[in-house]
Amino acid sequence: MRVAIIGAGVAGPTLAWWLKHYGFDPVLYEIAPRLRKGGYVIDFWGVGYDVAEKMKLVPEIRRRGHDFQELRLVDSRGKIAARTGMEAFRSVTNGRFLSIARSELSSVIWNAGEGIETHFGATIDNIEQDSDCVRLNLKDGRQEKFDLLVGADGLHSRVREEVFGSAEQFEKPLGYYVAAFQSTGYEQRDELVYVAHSAPHCQVARIALPGDETLFFFIFASHLLDSEPTDETAQRRALESVFGDMKWEVRQILEQLQVADGFYFDRVSQIVMEHWTKNRVALVGDAAACVSLLAGEGTGLAMAEAYVLAGELQRAGGDFNRAMQQYEMKLRSFLRKKQKTARSMTAFFAPKSRFHMKLRDLAMNAMRIPFVAKLLLKRSFQDDLELPHYQG
Numbered sequence: 001m002r003v004a005i006i007g008a009g010v011a012g013p014t015l016a017w018w019l020k021h022y023g024f025d026p027v028l029y030e031i032a033p034r035l036r037k038g039g040y041v042i043d044f045w046g047v048g049y050d051v052a053e054k055m056k057l058v059p060e061i062r063r064r065g066h067d068f069q070e071l072r073l074v075d076s077r078g079k080i081a082a083r084t085g086m087e088a089f090r091s092v093t094n095g096r097f098l099s100i101a102r103s104e105l106s107s108v109i110w111n112a113g114e115g116i117e118t119h120f121g122a123t124i125d126n127i128e129q130d131s132d133c134v135r136l137n138l139k140d141g142r143q144e145k146f147d148l149l150v151g152a153d154g155l156h157s158r159v160r161e162e163v164f165g166s167a168e169q170f171e172k173p174l175g176y177y178v179a180a181f182q183s184t185g186y187e188q189r190d191e192l193v194y195v196a197h198s199a200p201h202c203q204v205a206r207i208a209l210p211g212d213e214t215l216f217f218f219i220f221a222s223h224l225l226d227s228e229p230t231d232e233t234a235q236r237r238a239l240e241s242v243f244g245d246m247k248w249e250v251r252q253i254l255e256q257l258q259v260a261d262g263f264y265f266d267r268v269s270q271i272v273m274e275h276w277t278k279n280r281v282a283l284v285g286d287a288a289a290c291v292s293l294l295a296g297e298g299t300g301l302a303m304a305e306a307y308v309l310a311g312e313l314q315r316a317g318g319d320f321n322r323a324m325q326q327y328e329m330k331l332r333s334f335l336r337k338k339q340k341t342a343r344s345m346t347a348f349f350a351p352k353s354r355f356h357m358k359l360r361d362l363a364m365n366a367m368r369i370p371f372v373a374k375l376l377l378k379r380s381f382q383d384d385l386e387l388p389h390y391q392g
């Protein structure tokens with residue numbers, strides 16, 4: 001069975017790996033000219049970690065990843081308002097927790113799928129399905145025929161738009177914008193510590209990686225802007241207007257923006273769909289059920305979805321309708337719960353008032369007591385999904 005997969009981020013290469021493992025013939029199409037490099041760092045744990053273990057990728061992911069040491073919240077003079085060691089997170093996940101650049105994770109998975117046909121700089125123009133096949137019309141004029149097509153093309157999925165309908169039907173903006181960039185040579189270090197400063201409705205953070213690189217992260221409520229900035233110049237200006245008056249190191253951080261590498265800016269949204277499959281087309285990862293960065297688990301969930309879709313396709317022995325049904329059924333309520341939990345995390349990233357900031361700081365300091373940490377983290381950091389076992 002030939003399967004086209006649109007998007008070589010995290011879900012796409014994972015799905016390709018499992019399909020190849022089961023004897024299918026996957027082909028990846030990625031819009032970027034090559035695998036993306038650098039970018040923001042993600043926390044990696046839970047069901048995604050389990051899938052990586054099944055793929056025997058954990059040693060390589062660990063080699064390229066980092067063990068963060070501490071979460072630290074500072075006031076406008078840089079004085080520590082709250083802190084907690086990352087031990088609490090490692091303990092609640094039984095040591096199965098690490099941080100890694102999203103692009104590095106993607107590259108580890110893609111490299112593992114050695115020999116999988118991948119077309120870079122390629123994207124869809126449109127998709128046609130009939131009872132025998134799905135036809136993929138590429139922007140460069142090529143037409144390819146497949147048995148199935150899977151959209152693994154992220155939050156703003158083109159496949160979803162083409163086959164299931166406009167983004168507005170499924171995208172639920174959570175009322176925040178996020179921005180991230182990295183640069184070298186930033187003087188303040190605190191290596192492998194997430195150091196953050198908040199004001200009501202916004203947070204700015206820095207994380208120094210080993211070497212000379214620092215990652216910067218911004219999140220803020222969208223009502224702080226009059227309208228959504230749509231190009232990079234306007235997005236950079238928006239950061240200046242929201243964060244420009246904040247104290248701590250925010251001035252220096254905004255200056256780093258001038259020498260930034262890989263600027264990222266987007267709405268914080270979730271994707272909520274009744275069905276992620278339609279005849280011969282399915283969606284995986286953020287395209288299907290984006291939980292948003294607030295969950296801290298989108299990559300892991302994307303890998304779990306890819307694992308289950310591939311497993312169900314092989315279990316159904318060619319009956320793709322049955323496989324698609326099982327895929328949705330096994331994951332729907334789990335993903336809905338994850339989305340709900342993620343929405344409650346705005347209290348950490350962008351508390352509504354100084355009073356809410358104080359409450360958050362108290363909770364974070366209390367997490368230094370192991371029993372309290374377990375209690376507070378359990379809901380977010382334990383996955384109540386046992387991955388199915390598939391033969392083969």
Ligand SMILES: Cc1cc2nc3c(=O)[nH]c(=O)nc-3n(C[C@H](O)[C@H](O)[C@H](O)COP(=O)(O)OP(=O)(O)OC[C@H]3O[C@@H](n4cnc5c(N)ncnc54)[C@H](O)[C@@H]3O)c2cc1C
Nearest residue numbers: 007009010011031042043123153154285286296297298299
């Ligand atoms: C700032 C930030 C912090 C985050 N932190 C965490 C975290 O701590 N832990 C965590 O697990 N997750 C985190 N996430 C979420 C995580 O990055 C996503 O959930 C995950 O990357 C989803 O994987 P995916 O493969 O579905 O989509 P993506 O990783 O977005 O990959 C989609 C791929 O499709 C390609 N593509 C897009 N359109 C097309 C097209 N038309 N044709 C062909 N290719 C296309 C893209 O170039 C990309 O390579 C964070 C996200 C952000 C923004």
